Structure formats: C-alpha cells, structure tokens
Amino acid sequence: MSFSLENIYLTPEHELLRDQVARFIAREVEPHGEQWERDGCVPREVLRKMGAAGFLGLMFSPEHGGAGADALTNLVFAEALSQSTFGGFIVTVLVHTDMASPHLHHAGTPQQQSRYMPRITAGELTTAVAITEPGAGSDVAGIRTRAVREGDTWVLNGSKLFITNGVHGDLYFVAARTGDTRHAISMFIVEKGTPGFSVGRALDKTGWRSSDTAELVLDGCRIPAANLLGVEHQGFRSVMKNFQTERIALGAMAVGHCTQALKLTLAHVRDRQAFGATLWDKQAVRQRLAMLDAKTRAARQYLYHCAWLVTQGRDVVQDVSMLKALTGELANEVVQACQQFHGGMGYMRETAIERLWRDARILAIGGGATEVMLDEAAKRY
Numbered sequence: 001m002s003f004s005l006e007n008i009y010l011t012p013e014h015e016l017l018r019d020q021v022a023r024f025i026a027r028e029v030e031p032h033g034e035q036w037e038r039d040g041c042v043p044r045e046v047l048r049k050m051g052a053a054g055f056l057g058l059m060f061s062p063e064h065g066g067a068g069a070d071a072l073t074n075l076v077f078a079e080a081l082s083q084s085t086f087g088g089f090i091v092t093v094l095v096h097t098d099m100a101s102p103h104l105h106h107a108g109t110p111q112q113q114s115r116y117m118p119r120i121t122a123g124e125l126t127t128a129v130a131i132t133e134p135g136a137g138s139d140v141a142g143i144r145t146r147a148v149r150e151g152d153t154w155v156l157n158g159s160k161l162f163i164t165n166g167v168h169g170d171l172y173f174v175a176a177r178t179g180d181t182r183h184a185i186s187m188f189i190v191e192k193g194t195p196g197f198s199v200g201r202a203l204d205k206t207g208w209r210s211s212d213t214a215e216l217v218l219d220g221c222r223i224p225a226a227n228l229l230g231v232e233h234q235g236f237r238s239v240m241k242n243f244q245t246e247r248i249a250l251g252a253m254a255v256g257h258c259t260q261a262l263k264l265t266l267a268h269v270r271d272r273q274a275f276g277a278t279l280w281d282k283q284a285v286r287q288r289l290a291m292l293d294a295k296t297r298a299a300r301q302y303l304y305h306c307a308w309l310v311t312q313g314r315d316v317v318q319d320v321s322m323l324k325a326l327t328g329e330l331a332n333e334v335v336q337a338c339q340q341f342h343g344g345m346g347y348m349r350e351t352a353i354e355r356l357w358r359d360a361r362i363l364a365i366g367g368g369a370t371e372v373m374l375d376e377a378a379k380r381y
Contacts, residue, residue, distance in 0.1 A: 021080035033086035036210035051123025064117035071310035082256025085352040087359030088210030098249040100127035103173040107230030128165035130174040138372040147176035156221040166214025183236040187229040196221035207358035247324040254327035258296040258334040265338040318380040325373035328364035335360040
C-alpha cells in the first residue's frame with residue numbers, strides 16, 4: 001500500500017533530490033535522533049554535512065552557494081526532509097532554510113549577503129528569526145521590542161520568546177519597532193556575542209525535543225547602522241511576505257508527519273493480533289486508515305498547488321493561510337488516530353508514533369495558529 005499518488009508537479013530532477021534527502025536521513029539522522037532528543041539540539045556537524053550536500057540554499061543565488069531553484073523544488077526538499085520521524089531535526093533545518101535566512105536573501109544588501117550567505121548555505125552559520133514576544137505571537141504588529149537610531153548605531157531593547165535555533169544560533173534576524181505607527185517595524189541583523197544580546201533561557205517543550213528553543217533578551221543591544229535589514233519601517237511587509245514560504249514549509253512538515261504515521265500504523269495493524277485476527281482484518285480499522293490517507297493525499301495536492309502558484313507569481317496569502325490551517329489540524333487528526341491503533345505501545349517514549357504525536361501538536365499553533373489562519377483567509381473573500 002502506498003501513501004502517495006502521482007504528482008503532476010514533479011520532475012525526474014525532483015525525484016532525484018527526494019532520493020538524495022532520503023538517503024541522508026537514513027544515514028545521518030534516524031540512527032542518531034534519539035540522542036539528539038536527549039541533548040535538546042541537532043549537532044552542528046549535521047548541518048555542515050547538509051550544506052556540503054547542497055541542501056541548505058536551494059532557492060538562494062549560486063553566487064552564494066545556492067542552487068537558484070524555485071518554490072516547487074524547495075517544497076520537494078521540505079517534504080522529503082519531513083519523512084524523518086524526528087520533528088525537532090526537521091524544524092531546525094526548515095527554520096534555517098525557509099524561515100530565517102530568506103529574510104537576508106530577499107532584503108539584504110550585496111554587502112550583507114556576501115558577508116553571510118555563503119556561510120549560511122554551507123551550514124557554518126545557523127540562523128534564527130526573532131519576531132514572537134511574550135505579548136505578541138501571530139499579531140506581529142503588536143511587538144514591543146524597540147530599536148532607536150543613535151548616530152551610526154541602532155540600540156535594541158526588548159525580549160523575544162519561542163525562538164527556534166535561539167540557543168545555538170549564530171545569526172539572528174530580529175524584528176523591532178522603529179516608529180510610532182502600528183506597522184512601523186524594521187528588521188535587523190544581530191550576531192551572537194553582540195553586547196546586550198543574550199539567551200535568557202532555554203525553553204523545555206513537549207515536542208520537537210531535538211530543536212533548541214529560547215527566550216532572547218536585548219538590553220541595550222548596540223549594532224552598526226549597516227545591520228538594518230531592508231528598508232526602515234518596512235519590516236512588517238517583509239515578515240508577512242516570508243510567512244508564505246514558512247507556512248508552505250510547515251504544511252510540508254504536517255503532510256510528512258501524516259505520511260509517516262500512516263506507514264508506521266499500516267505495518268503495526270498488519271502484524272498486531274487481537275481477538276483471533278490482525279487489526280487489519282477489522283473493517284473499522286481499514287476504513288479509518290483509508291479515510292485518513294485520502295485526506296492526506298488531498299492535502300498534499302493542495303500543498304503542491306500552493307507552491308506552484310508561488311512560481312507563477314500569484315497572490316497566495318489566502319490559499320497558504322487555508323493550507324496552514326488545514327494541514328496543522330490534519331496532522332493532529334491523523335497522528336492521534338494512528339497512535340490510537342498502536343494501543344499502549346503508542347504511549348511509550350521508545351516508539352516513533354509517540355514522538356510524532358508530540359511533535360504534531362505544535363503544527364496547529366506555531367507559524368500561525370489555526371484560528372488566525374482561518375481569519376486571514378476569511379478576510380480575503
């Protein structure tokens with residue numbers, strides 16, 4: 001039984017990329033992921049290996065070590081990456097490739113890009129994006145961190161929360177208020193080690209255990225004026241634009257979780273005996289899995305259609321908002337049902353399905369909560 005169907009958007013080159021990522025995961029991730037879960041982070045060496053394989057800059061300029069690929073190719077990578085059963089590893093990479101570094105790719109000056117991008121694509125620098133605050137999550141315009149220009153420097157004060165790659169990151173793209181209007185927000189480049197910038201604490205999460213997450217503190221953090229990223233006061237627009245890439249990546253992660261949960265569960269129910277027969281022999285079990293598979297296949301096609309729309313230069317805000325809401329909720333539905341079919345073993349920490357269950361929960365919250373996404377979609381009718 002296969003948990004996918006023919007995809008009209010894929011080329012032989014895409015399939016080759018998918019196979020390359022699958023081999024990397026089998027060799028470098030799955031045998032070690034349990035230790036990373038205990039350590040609370042993905043080793044830097046793994047990211048360097050991914051950089052050497054050409055995985056960390058698919059959409060970036062070849063001048064900076066990238067491949068100059070389009071959104072469909074980037075989605076193929078994100079979905080292939082999401083065939084890992086370790087969500088913390090997946091999000092560590094996707095934050096670096098799809099959520100943080102694109103800010104520099106889209107808005108950086110030639111000098112900023114030449115300074116940082118080659119090391120980003122090589123996996124030598126780990127990136128993070130610092131937008132969310134204790135009082136402002138999906139409401140980006142509600143952030144309070146402020147940046148004030150003083151001569152040839154900017155001084156940042158405030159705090160950030162739930163920042164993925166925040167503990168072990170090297171380069172942070174920080175959103176701060178630079179004016180008095182609601183949307184007067186700018187983006188800044190802050191390097192680890194900058195005086196006044198620190199990790200307040202590492203956060204302990206239910207899932208994504210191999211992903212480090214931090215509270216960040218900016219207390220008189222002084223950076224060069226040249227570290228302004230993009231146009232002053234226009235950071236809100238750049239954040240909104242990059243959310244579309246981020247949410248497609250999270251959609252890919254959700255679909256990947258669904259696919260992996262279904263594969264694990266099919267193998268389990270075909271082997272597990274109960275009341276004189278396998279669970280697969282129970283009509284209710286077969287039908288439930290078939291329906292979950294149908295929903296996952298439908299979501300996957302929508303996922304690829306959204307990426308195709310991006311390649312056509314179309315406005316995708318409504319579609320991507322609906323995609324994020326749909327796939328975040330679907331991942332929770334599919335993984336929880338699959339965990340149920342594992343019985344007591346599905347609640348044990350040593351099983352992949354239990355890990356997927358914990359990791360899936362955040363997908364209806366992070367990157368835009370379901371309710372916020374649906375409201376964004378509704379506003380555009």
